[in-house]
Amino acid sequence: MRIVPAIILAVAIILAPILWYVVPLVVPFEENFEGPAIDSGARIEIEMLSQQVEDLRNQVERLTQQMSSGQSGGTYLQQQNLDAADDFGFDSSTPNEIIDAYAQVVLIADRKKVNEDLELAGAAFLRETFGLPREELTDECQSMTNPRLQDNLVLEDVGPVRVRMLKPAIESLRTVFENIERTDPDLYARINTAGSLCVRRIRGATESASAHAYGLAVDLNIDGVLDTLGDGKTQLGLTILADFFRDEGWVWGAAWGREDSMHFEVSRDKIEEWLEQGLF
Known part of the structure; x- marks a missing residue:
């Protein structure tokens, strides 16, 4: 009969992260938080969840085996919770997992559609x-000569970085950073x-230049x-940054064939x- 609690525990392990995401959507919570990072966060959690389904299944199989062999369920469950936290990209040993998560590497959810209706220049x-930013282009970075x-x-200096770009692009970038700083100062920093x-x-081209050559792009x-x-x-x-840039009319390179x-x-x-507007 040990298989019954194992199955119940297995279902709980699988449903917990799903309920964590679905419940806030069904039951409204009063929050003062505003900003595009809300939708981005939800999308990230869905992607991270889908990546870990197979791992959770494997954990269920191991749990069933351990319970059938009589191993202490409490000790094993505690270890599974730690493993699950690691699987989702959060290091449980760090003092601030949410802030540390900004640097965690994740798959890009539905990356071919991240730019929605924006058109690439x-x-x-x-x-x-x-015209070209200079008459003769090489594979090396050179000065701009187009008057x-x-x-x-x-x-x-724009927000947290120093950039050389066209004036309208810099002002637009400043707006992006102001929105990020107001909404998520920890990420901004x-x-x-x-x-x-x-x-x-x-x-590979002879007379074609990218947006970087025109002062219309930045790498972050x-x-x-x-x-x-x-x-x-x-x-x-x-x-998360991509949501703010998209709202300001910037394209994200994550959608490229070569991301x-x-x-x-x-x-x-x-x-x-x-x-x-006559800005050029």
Whole structure:
């Protein structure tokens, strides 16, 4: 009859994280928290849950075996709870698991759709709109010589980072960071940059330049830890940042065929809006 409590405990292990997510959606709680990070957090939890279903099944099998062999259920259950916490990317030995979680690496949920209805500017559109950022492009970062772009290029401290970008992009980035700082100051304090302006051609192309070459893109990370390009994973903090950038009209590189989740660039929609406003 030991199999009966094992099954009950197994069901509880599987249902606990599901109920943790579903109940707040069904039962309204009064909160003063506002901001796009709410939806992002829910999406992350769903993704992390789906990744761990198989691990939970394995834990259930081990639990059943241990209970059948007569091992102490309390000791075993305690260990399973610790294992489950580790599986979800939280180190139970740290003093602040929520803050530490920003740097945890997770799979990017539904990454092909993270930019929703935003349109990528693309090299052809940028060249047609502004011309090349310099006449001759190489594989190395060089100075910008295009007068129209050069007149709008500034170097400034924006929020937690220092960037060299076009003025409208810097002001837009400032808005993003202000929203993040107001909504999630702990995350804001962890933001770092891996670079912004780099005037060079796209690898493998001859006369095409990326958004970085136009001063319309920035690479960000958490705590200065660089993301592994193309593995479909990223730091949890970046998935939250992406919500704020999307609301401001920036595209996230996580959706690329070769995922680049540190990369954020101004969308074509936003550039066309600035053009109509005469900002260039």
